[in-house]
Amino acid sequence: MFRGPRDYCKLDLKEFGGHKDEVNSVAFSPDFQIMITGCDDERVRVFNTSTGKQVCKLKGHTGAVKSVCISPNSKTFASGSYDKTVRIWRMSDGELLHVLQGHTKSVEIVVYSSDSSKLCSGSWDRTAILWDVQKGFLLKVFQGHDNLVQSVAFSSNGFYLATGSWDFTVRLWTIGGTEGKDSVAVLKGHSGNVHAVAFSKDGMLASGSWDRTVKLWNPRSKKLIHTLVGHEGWVQALSFSNDGIYLASASDDDTIRVWDVVTGSCIKVLEGQTDTVQHCAFTPGGALVASGAAGITLALT
Numbered sequence: 001m002f003r004g005p006r007d008y009c010k011l012d013l014k015e016f017g018g019h020k021d022e023v024n025s026v027a028f029s030p031d032f033q034i035m036i037t038g039c040d041d042e043r044v045r046v047f048n049t050s051t052g053k054q055v056c057k058l059k060g061h062t063g064a065v066k067s068v069c070i071s072p073n074s075k076t077f078a079s080g081s082y083d084k085t086v087r088i089w090r091m092s093d094g095e096l097l098h099v100l101q102g103h104t105k106s107v108e109i110v111v112y113s114s115d116s117s118k119l120c121s122g123s124w125d126r127t128a129i130l131w132d133v134q135k136g137f138l139l140k141v142f143q144g145h146d147n148l149v150q151s152v153a154f155s156s157n158g159f160y161l162a163t164g165s166w167d168f169t170v171r172l173w174t175i176g177g178t179e180g181k182d183s184v185a186v187l188k189g190h191s192g193n194v195h196a197v198a199f200s201k202d203g204m205l206a207s208g209s210w211d212r213t214v215k216l217w218n219p220r221s222k223k224l225i226h227t228l229v230g231h232e233g234w235v236q237a238l239s240f241s242n243d244g245i246y247l248a249s250a251s252d253d254d255t256i257r258v259w260d261v262v263t264g265s266c267i268k269v270l271e272g273q274t275d276t277v278q279h280c281a282f283t284p285g286g287a288l289v290a291s292g293a294a295g296i297t298l299a300l301t
Helices: none
Strands: 010-015 023-028 034-039 044-048 054-058 065-070 076-081 085-090 096-101 107-112 118-123 128-132 137-142 149-154 160-165 170-174 183-187 194-199 205-209 213-218 223-229 235-240 246-251 255-260 266-271 277-282 288-292 296-300
Touching: 023 277, 023 288, 034 065, 034 076, 076 107, 085 107, 085 118, 107 149, 118 149, 128 160, 160 194, 160 205, 170 205, 194 235, 205 235, 205 246, 213 235, 213 246, 246 277, 255 288
Parallel strands: 023 065, 065 107, 149 194, 235 277
Antiparallel strands: 010 296, 023 034, 034 044, 044 054, 065 076, 076 085, 085 096, 107 118, 118 128, 128 137, 149 160, 160 170, 170 183, 194 205, 205 213, 213 223, 235 246, 246 255, 255 266, 277 288, 288 296
């Protein structure tokens, strides 16, 4: 049974060292046994979360690694860099499979589709690019944002792609079309950079912004459902629980808030966990895992 957020408490705190500069991104495998980090030192590192030991260190990028992500099937992982490229690596041995070139400025975010067949990257060049993971081909360029594309999320049914930008908007795109201009909608309402977007398994969309709010949207009607207010700092990360009932939001106000999606009320505030939470995610069993700067990871249950 899914745990209730009111029962969460600090369970374990581990620090993963090795990087020589600021850690920009953290990603966990679906079973949370593997953690991958990307850093300003141009390296990607793979850790075993149980032992805390580094599995491997990967070289190849010639600029800061801004984002990392692991495929849902755990067969590959990806990294996006200031060097304008996306790299796809094999999970089993860290072998480089593809170097994806197409962006003209720094790549800030990389995200896999739920079936692991596609990858989307967002960039300072104001575009998002859809890639074929197996072949390493560029499938589509999504254009329309007026500033950096900071966040990307696929809907679980693979129909929608959401992009959040420093132009204060969220855009919804259809993935099945042949042109990047077939935007479904431009969702407006934030008064700051949109730093995080996430879909629930039943299709609800959430966006988190530097305006310190989280917004819940219905992608089908393109309507705003709730504006979640309470954070005192920029919202950095979002995650829906597997049953779609709860939403976790992480902020640089040093808190994680858990929200009831139906009512829009905050039902738990987790304070003083890390200096800056960069990632939060619900485990299949209902625990909440959060990670912060400098490779520090915190498990909550």
